[in-house]
Amino acid sequence: MAEAACxxxxxHFFAPHGEQAEARELREAIARSMCVTCPVxxxxxxxxxxxxxxxxxxxxxxDQRLEARRRPARHRRASDPxxxxxx
Ligand code: SF4
Numbered sequence: 001m002a003e004a005a006c007x008x009x010x011x012h013f014f015a016p017h018g019e020q021a022e023a024r025e026l027r028e029a030i031a032r033s034m035c036v037t038c039p040v041x042x043x044x045x046x047x048x049x050x051x052x053x054x055x056x057x058x059x060x061x062x063d064q065r066l067e068a069r070r071r072p073a074r075h076r077r078a079s080d081p082x083x084x085x086x087x
Pocket of ligand 1: 035
């Protein structure tokens with residue numbers, strides 16, 4: 001938590017009630033811009049997947065997290081540009 005790039009800015013990571021699709025896209029783009037520079041991205045993502053969290057965690061929204069949980073593990077890293085960008 002101490003190393004999280006989103007520290008103090010969690011309003012970008014959780015949808016307000018009644019959020020429309022366009023607002024969601026903008027909010028998640030802001031969240032993603034923080035996640036891809038975050039030193040704890042992978043740990044955050046795995047935690048959210050494991051605990052079935054809601055919201056934007058580790059550069060994934062709810063739909064992406066659900067889809068990732070359904071994919072075999074060997075396909076997850078290779079197809080993820082956020083992980084590739086971190087090297
Ligand atoms: S990966 Fe994203 S959601 Fe997770 S701690 Fe970092 S900035 Fe926050």
